[in-house]
Amino acid sequence: MAAPRGIVWKLDPHTRAKHEILKRYLQAWMIILSQGSFPDILYIDGFAGPGEYEGGEPGSPIIALDAALNHRSHLSARIHFLFVEEKESRANHLRQLISARKLPDNFDVVVEGGTTFLAAFDRNVRRYQRSSRLFPTFAFIDPFGWTGAPFGLIKHILTQPSCEVFVNFMYEEINRFLSHRDQVQNFDDFFGTNAWKECVDETDPTKRNRCLHDLYLSQLRDAANAKYVRSFEMSNMRDVTDYYLFYATNKLLGLKKMKEAMWKADESGGFRFSDATNPDQLILFEKSPNYDALRANLLVEFAGRQVRVEEIETFVVAQTAFRETHYKGILKSLEMESGQLAAINPVPGRKKGTFGDPEMLVRFA
Ligand SMILES: C[S@@+](CC[C@H](N)C(=O)[O-])C[C@H]1O[C@@H](n2cnc3c(N)ncnc32)[C@H](O)[C@@H]1O
Numbered sequence: 038m039a040a041p042r043g044i045v046w047k048l049d050p051h052t053r054a055k056h057e058i059l060k061r062y063l064q065a066w067m068i069i070l071s072q073g074s075f076p077d078i079l080y081i082d083g084f085a086g087p088g089e090y091e092g093g094e095p096g097s098p099i100i101a102l103d104a105a106l107n108h109r110s111h112l113s114a115r116i117h118f119l120f121v122e123e124k125e126s127r128a129n130h131l132r133q134l135i136s137a138r139k140l141p142d143n144f145d146v147v148v149e150g151g152t153t154f155l156a157a158f159d160r161n162v163r164r165y166q167r168s169s170r171l172f173p174t175f176a177f178i179d180p181f182g183w184t185g186a187p188f189g190l191i192k193h194i195l196t197q198p199s200c201e202v203f204v205n206f207m208y209e210e211i212n213r214f215l216s217h218r219d220q221v222q223n224f225d226d227f228f229g230t231n232a233w234k235e236c237v238d239e240t241d242p243t244k245r246n247r248c249l250h251d252l253y254l255s256q257l258r259d260a261a262n263a264k265y266v267r268s269f270e271m272s273n274m275r276d277v278t279d280y281y282l283f284y285a286t287n288k289l290l291g292l293k294k295m296k297e298a299m300w301k302a303d304e305s306g307g308f309r310f311s312d313a314t315n316p317d318q319l320i321l322f323e324k325s326p327n328y329d330a331l332r333a334n335l336l337v338e339f340a341g342r343q344v345r346v347e348e349i350e351t352f353v354v355a356q357t358a359f360r361e362t363h364y365k366g367i368l369k370s371l372e373m374e375s376g377q378l379a380a381i382n383p384v385p386g387r388k389k390g391t392f393g394d395p396e397m398l399v400r401f402a
Contacts, residue, residue, distance in 0.1 A: 188229025312358030320358035
């Protein structure tokens with residue numbers, strides 16, 4: 038899709054799904070951080086857009102503001118919003134939408150228009166620091182393509198405590214322009230390395246896709262040192278990748294909440310949405326999760342081992358596409374039906390097939 042030229046444009050189903058995820062996640066994020074010990078938290082929308090779509094649907098900055106407004110009674114922290122939009126006309130549209138809302142005193146909203154994400158971040162960063170550290174931050178990076186979202190800045194944000202990023206990786210556009218000679222520097226900046234060049238000669242479309250995906254994933258994990266990184270693939274019904282969403286965080290709780298948002302995304306928009314972190318194990322987000330896949334995963338991971346229930350949960354959340362709500366039914370069937378699991382030190386009176394005690398040891402056959 039070519040980047041639209043007008044102030045607003047039509048909302049497509051893929052974007053609607055992305056917004057739904059963002060909204061659910063932000064509601065959880067703001068409450069968790071605000072109820073923590075943080076006096077200030079920061080939401081950055083580096084590619085904010087005009088704040089609404091052609092049909093009046095809210096854009097990402099308004100979704101973030103409204104998520105906070107709807108939960109204002111729970112939010113004791115000062116909540117800072119930095120919205121950046123390169124096109125002044127779109128930034129003005131956004132300003133108008135914001136001025137129509139009554140904001141509580143603990144909301145601090147800055148709209149930077151006619152400038153880039155990088156320039157606006159540099160100009161404002163001191164406002165958002167305490168003892169030279171960035172406030173706990175969620176940065177949403179949602180460009181139309183790859184320019185203006187340098188990996189160096191993403192890395193800078195991610196390496197600060199309690200900061201995380203959510204990046205829309207516009208695969209289709211990136212792939213299309215990869216061999217354009219005038220884009221070399223832009224791609225170097227975007228990936229934070231020139232290793233993307235190794236993907237250019239890959240003629241098999243699936244391998245090329247994986248090459249680019251895996252490079253960005255490893256940059257977030259290894260170069261930016263993020264403890265937990267997951268990628269989510271949005272594809273059309275012909276299984277062609279449209280974009281990936283990369284979420285990187287150092288907090289397991291954040292990952293739990295993001296996965297909750299992903300699993301609840303609406304499936305009705307003519308697209309497929311899956312966890313793509315491990316391309317050999319694409320897991321589709323659907324109403325009824327593929328429990329067989331998780332069961333197989335657990336049996337391989339823990340074969341012959343004795344582990345605490347809590348370790349199983351951490352594995353499920355951190356290493357698989359599944360949620361903390363997905364594995365206990367599987368443990369139950371392994372214990373009660375197939376006999377492949379035994380409880381080692383149950384509390385007196387434990388009901389067979391229940392795994393509420395995180396400290397309980399279980400042994401896999
Ligand atoms: C995909 S749209 C954003 C949509 C918005 N995040 C939403 O979900 O409603 C990308 C926006 O980024 C703006 N933009 C492009 N390059 C930029 C840059 N370097 N810094 C900030 N904004 C930029 C474009 O004008 C466009 O409005």
